[in-house]
Amino acid sequence: MHIPDGFLSTPVWAAMDVAALPAVAVAVRRAQRSFEDSRIPLLGVMGAFVFAAQMINFPVGVGTSSHLVGGALLAFTLGPAPACVVMAAILAIQSLVFQDGGMLALGANVFNMAIAGVFAGYLPYHWFGNGPWRRSAIFAGGALSVLVSAMLALTELLLSHTPIPRAALGLSGVVFLISAVLEGAITLAVAQSLETIQPNFIRRPAERRFAATTLGAAAVLLAAVGVVFASTAPDGIEKITRVQAADTTTWLGKAEAGLAGVALIYAVCLAIGRVVARHRSA
């Protein structure tokens, strides 16, 4: 499920709405360049496909179930900007018609899944999609898109003082990782089957484009840093806003360590990725 209304504090949902609006506008403009208006049916039907695929739930083993998100797959087949538009349309329909995700929180959900998730998922493919690491890149893209979306959502909830005890944080981390691995695996399996059906379904990544790289890297860094910041949040934010905490317990310190560890892993992977990419293009 996506974040409903009433969970995010006003500064958070308002800020995310403000962040998402121009991002979507830019994505729409870029998408229009590669998909002229008469090809809109293609985007719509692909959106319906991903939507339908999302409705198939599979148990993740800890009493919760997960489902395919599909942002990375859309990015590989349609390109990142059209994928943003399609994911945004999916989220809008989910919010309006199925009340899955709030309308005020739509900005946050769109930013997490349709913007950051799509670009973070496209990043590995953009760097490694043309070489011998193509399959790993596709897998990594799927995994990264889910991880980044989930981390950002968690950050927003933490920043809004949603009570999440340490045990639940640890559990969510495990669930995110399992979902990410599953998403990567499903994305790869589907991509491979697509290549046998019709090789040019999955587009070749374009030559290194600064914008795509920057956006993808920014998305991942934002997620990583965001969670670390948010997990230390109650103290910091209270000092800024002079609001009393409902509860500050020591579980937070341990959670912070765990999340900081994940963030560090991200940062290291990213750094390695850049070094390797620079070596390969040299």
Added chain:
Amino acid sequence: MHHVVLERWSRGTSPLHRRDPRAKLLALGVFLVTLATARRNLPILAPALFAFLAAGLLRARIPAASALLRAGVVFSFTLPFAVISFLTGDPARAAAMLVKSYLSALAVLLLVSTTPVPVLLRGLEAIGAPRFLLMVAQFLYRYLFVISEEAQHMRKAALARGATTRATVARHANFQAAGGAVGALFARSYARAEDIHRAMLARGFNGRFPAAEPLRFARADAVFAAAATLAPVLARLAAERVA
């Protein structure tokens, strides 16, 4: 499928159905923001807002019980958080989370069950949302039922052949096969989309749907907009005064 029910409800003829979508969107926006920013005296404000929505449901002649139940789908996400909040000693926050999310969902449901999706999207376009995005959403909505029915067929076929989630994840070959099935659905959807595209081009489609009748903002719409935006705001002010 859920949205089939919504389609039926949204094609009603009550006064609420006939209002301009822009007026309804404005009313929804004000309602949601009034609710989301409310901090004090939720026990007084919430019943008042609920009464407004219930009145709207009755006026629109929508089966109230079904609608109230449908909006409850949001509880699957909110209940765990509310329980945690309650157990960590903040029952007020727990109640606030439950109430706010439910009322917001009910408000959106009221909008969508009194406005057919194409009209709603036109209203959004009139407000300034990018047409490209709305058109994608419209096609998505149109083909959602078709594609998910196909997906359900594939799933039933797999189940009939003894597939289980466990088995699918356990063996690589099974997983590849499942991926292949999804890939096949993708390819069929893509091919269908290309056919639709060509069929529409052959009928002169140029990327926009000419509206059968343009949106008209009449006096009744203005009156409705004024009343529907004032009501939640006044209720909120009154609730905060009572404190």
